[in-house]
Amino acid sequence: MIKKRKYEHMAKPSLQKRLKSFVTGAFRYLLIVCLSYLILAPILINLSTAFTNPRDLAFPSSMWIPARFSIENWHVSGLMLNYGKSLPYTLGFTAIICLLQTASAVMAGYTFARLKFPGRNILFALAIFTIVVPPQMFMLPQYLFFKEFDILGIFRAITGKPINLLGSSISLFILNAFGMGLKSGLYIYIFRQTFRALPKELEEAAYIDGAGFLRTFVSIVLPSAGAGILTVAVLSYVWSWNDPYYVQLFDNTNVNFLMLAFNKATGSVDEALASISSKVPVTYAFLLKNPVYESAIAKTAALLVFLPLVGLYMIVQRKFVQGVERSGIVG
Amino acid sequence: MSNGALETRAPKERRRGWYYRLGFPKKRALWGIIFLLPWILGFFLMFLTPMIEMIIYSFNDVGIVATGGVSKEFVKFDNFHQALLVDATFVPSVVETLFEAVLFTPLIIIFSLMCAILLNGKFRGRAVARAIFFIPIIMATGLMMERVTNLSGQMLGEGQGDNVYGAESIARLVMSIGIGKELVQYLLDAVNDIFEIASMSGIQILIFLAALQGISPALYEVAKIEGATPYETFWKVTVVMVSPMILTCTIYTLADLFMRSEIVDLVYTISFRQSHYGLGAAMSCVYILVNVIVIGAAAGLIRKVVFYYD
Numbered sequence: 205m206i207k208k209r210k211y212e213h214m215a216k217p218s219l220q221k222r223l224k225s226f227v228t229g230a231f232r233y234l235l236i237v238c239l240s241y242l243i244l245a246p247i248l249i250n251l252s253t254a255f256t257n258p259r260d261l262a263f264p265s266s267m268w269i270p271a272r273f274s275i276e277n278w279h280v281s282g283l284m285l286n287y288g289k290s291l292p293y294t295l296g297f298t299a300i301i302c303l304l305q306t307a308s309a310v311m312a313g314y315t316f317a318r319l320k321f322p323g324r325n326i327l328f329a330l331a332i333f334t335i336v337v338p339p340q341m342f343m344l345p346q347y348l349f350f351k352e353f354d355i356l357g358i359f360r361a362i363t364g365k366p367i368n369l370l371g372s373s374i375s376l377f378i379l380n381a382f383g384m385g386l387k388s389g390l391y392i393y394i395f396r397q398t399f400r401a402l403p404k405e406l407e408e409a410a411y412i413d414g415a416g417f418l419r420t421f422v423s424i425v426l427p428s429a430g431a432g433i434l435t436v437a438v439l440s441y442v443w444s445w446n447d448p449y450y451v452q453l454f455d456n457t458n459v460n461f462l463m464l465a466f467n468k469a470t471g472s473v474d475e476a477l478a479s480i481s482s483k484v485p486v487t488y489a490f491l492l493k494n495p496v497y498e499s500a501i502a503k504t505a506a507l508l509v510f511l512p513l514v515g516l517y518m519i520v521q522r523k524f525v526q527g528v529e530r531s532g533i534v535g
Numbered sequence: 536m537s538n539g540a541l542e543t544r545a546p547k548e549r550r551r552g553w554y555y556r557l558g559f560p561k562k563r564a565l566w567g568i569i570f571l572l573p574w575i576l577g578f579f580l581m582f583l584t585p586m587i588e589m590i591i592y593s594f595n596d597v598g599i600v601a602t603g604g605v606s607k608e609f610v611k612f613d614n615f616h617q618a619l620l621v622d623a624t625f626v627p628s629v630v631e632t633l634f635e636a637v638l639f640t641p642l643i644i645i646f647s648l649m650c651a652i653l654l655n656g657k658f659r660g661r662a663v664a665r666a667i668f669f670i671p672i673i674m675a676t677g678l679m680m681e682r683v684t685n686l687s688g689q690m691l692g693e694g695q696g697d698n699v700y701g702a703e704s705i706a707r708l709v710m711s712i713g714i715g716k717e718l719v720q721y722l723l724d725a726v727n728d729i730f731e732i733a734s735m736s737g738i739q740i741l742i743f744l745a746a747l748q749g750i751s752p753a754l755y756e757v758a759k760i761e762g763a764t765p766y767e768t769f770w771k772v773t774v775v776m777v778s779p780m781i782l783t784c785t786i787y788t789l790a791d792l793f794m795r796s797e798i799v800d801l802v803y804t805i806s807f808r809q810s811h812y813g814l815g816a817a818m819s820c821v822y823i824l825v826n827v828i829v830i831g832a833a834a835g836l837i838r839k840v841v842f843y844y845d
């Protein structure tokens with residue numbers, strides 16, 4: 205009697221458990237597949253459009269799988285964005301911004317986490333404040349700041365007039381190097397959390413062994429915060445790549461910056477296509493001014509802007525995801 | 536001999552300078568100021584000064600002088616009067632932005648926490664799923680895709696832009712069965728909203744995932760030993776332990792939503808296209824104030840229920 209009950213007790217939950225785990229597993233996969241579809245569908249459908257032969261664009265049958273494959277759209281969009289020149293330029297330009305922004309955020313973040321001095325907490329509160337205020341809100345004063353760039357009247361004293369930095373990438377570099385770039389506040393916050401999570405003993409050991417401050421920072425602190433640095437660098441690169449706002453405001457002649465070229469081209473696909481019409485293959489000339497064709501070209505152009513990031517992301521993806529887990533964003 | 540050695544050592548000590556005579560905390564404080572100097576300069580020159588200037592502009596009638604600089608004429612509260620009482624678009628836009636923020640923030644937080652929990656477990660294909668779920672971050676707000684979708688919508692006429700998920704054809708099917716048009720439209724909107732929510736949740740998923748990884752397994756073990764059901768464990772361990780991150784994510788989400796609001800475009804149009812710099816500045820001031828109040832209130836409310844482990 206007792207034995208039997210014991211067996212019942214052991215057998216039943218195991219079946220229940222297995223059923224339960226099967227149901228939760230299936231449910232999890234269902235959710236993940238649905239959400240992945242949600243994220244991927246716009247990209248996939250644009251990809252399919254991009255590979256469709258221009259003559260087949262309006263066919264409903266070639267919505268997901270092109271009736272005839274063609275790379276013609278890529279070719280035309282590439283011409284429209286001046287891709288051969290703008291891609292390498294944007295890669296480099298964004299890298300510089302990313303480097304400056306990450307460097308300034310690392311230094312500020314480390315200070316806010318570890319280096320105590322009077323007034324630090326107030327400054328940190330102000331840094332948080334910069335996250336909260338949309339930077340677009342003081343466009344005009346910032347615009348004028350770079351139009352009449354002058355630090356404490358130094359340039360005015362030397363050359364007699366301030367320097368106009370508008371229309372030059374230097375204004376963007378300055379903004380990022382001084383920790384006021386796009387979402388710099390967020391990066392400072394992430395670094396602060398990262399450094400706070402590092403054990404103090406690491407640095408103390410280095411000091412005891414006779415390393416100076418800079419040496420400790422460069423060869424102990426920075427390497428142990430690698431995960432956080434990777435996280436911020438990826439975010440900074442991606443967001444600078446995608447941000448037309450600052451470039452448009454301070455550096456609007458910079459046609460080689462992909463996002464700006466994209467915005468200009470899609471602002472009026474008509475004009476953009478007309479300007480390269482001499483290079484479009486004659487067979488497709490009848491498609492110019494056709495809205496379906498123009499929308500396909502715009503979609504392909506969007507992919508051209510977006511895909512380099514996917515490539516970069518695929519390279520760092522594994523490290524990035526692990527890094528996020530280890531960076532202690534959470535602190 | 537020994538005398539000579541002493542003599543040479545003494546000046547050497549002196550030559551090493553004041554830095555070496557500082558105490559350890561003072562050295563670190565000094566380096567702190569040096570490290571923070573770029574940020575401090577940037578903050579005062581490129582953030583605080585523009586902000587103060589903007590506040591000054593908002594009380595003035597501002598024009599750009601051709602020779603450089605701006606002309607200001609003090610008009611008291613005229614700009615604020617114009618922005619709040621006369622302008623037909625500003626106040627409704629602010630209200631709409633606030634409404635959206637109140638509606639979307641909880642949805643984004645719940646959605647991203649759910650995604651993080653989904654991605655946190657061990658299952659086959661986890662690496663792929665994670666790679667996909669972080670794509671919205673590189674699409675950075677999906678802004679570009681949105682633009683393209685809108686663009687093709689404009690070019691091809693109404694409705695076509697929504698057709699990304701094939702929702703339209705399903706909707707037509709459902710409508711033909713005889714279900715009300717309002718309901719269908721509501722569902723269509725919901726599908727589009729889900730995409731918007733997913734595209735805004737990238738960072739939040741990231742933060743929650745990191746938080747979930749940081750929860751000590753010992754806590755779950757204790758819960759199991761004490762006989763807690765998974766439901767109880769979720770509410771009493773998981774949610775409580777990630778609650779500080781709910782605060783962070785809420786602040787970030789609100790700031791993000793505010794940054795994307797149509798008001799930003801409105802201010803840009805009014806200041807740069809129509810050259811009403813004073814009015815634009817007044818609107819900016821009001822908007823920033825609203826932002827800070829809302830985010831402060833949200834932070835204050837959530838802080839009350841947040842649990843800090845240490």
